[in-house]
């Protein structure tokens with residue numbers, strides 16, 4: 001049996017302001033940083049230790065993992081950062097307040113944008129400052145990889161190769177792995193791991209900075225999962 005710990009970043013400033021975030025690189029709120037340290041303390045209390053960490057290229061996740069590893073006195077483990085674990089790219093919704101979006105577009109449309117597996121948020125154009133092609137950190141990505149918008153299915157298309165080709169081989173070497181990512185990149189991973197239907201994944205809400213333990217069998221099928229308390 002293998003245990004993998006998944007964790008969504010702590011509360012960000014835009015979580016607090018209720019704004020669509022996606023690939024916008026907003027920082028943790030003060031409470032978000034405290035949540036991350038508390039998650040580290042919880043893992044320590046339960047005697048968790050890790051050999052390898054994985055996170056996105058966004059500071060709210062990078063810092064959350066860093067604070068957790070600091071609490072565990074584990075800052076020395078290798079941490080791999082990849083855009084493939086980034087939050088779902090929310091296109092032209094990024095920056096918009098979610099209540100204002102509901103007032104403008106209606107609750108049903110906003111719910112579809114947020115939780116339907118196949119619905120695309122409105123696109124950004126390539127001259128928009130929010131286009132990832134303008135961001136230095138993504139300069140090695142191909143044009144096809146740079147999103148203008150993304151639904152959950154497309155998020156799965158970029159998360160799953162990273163899981164299968166990069167993380168799974170590390171787990172198979174019996175390394176203990178922690179993955180710190182985002183609400184929707186984790187939903188994409190769990191949809192695949194637990195074979196969830198579109199309806200089931202629409203109801204899956206992942207709390208911030210709460211260690212989520214996945215126990216996997218030899219074939220890396222889920223035996224059970226639970227949040228640490």
Ligand SMILES: O=C(O)[C@@H](CO)OP(=O)(O)O
Nearest residue numbers: 019020021022087114183
């Ligand atoms: O704004 C976002 O990027 C995500 C995560 O905070 O929001 P939602 O839960 O609406 O998909």
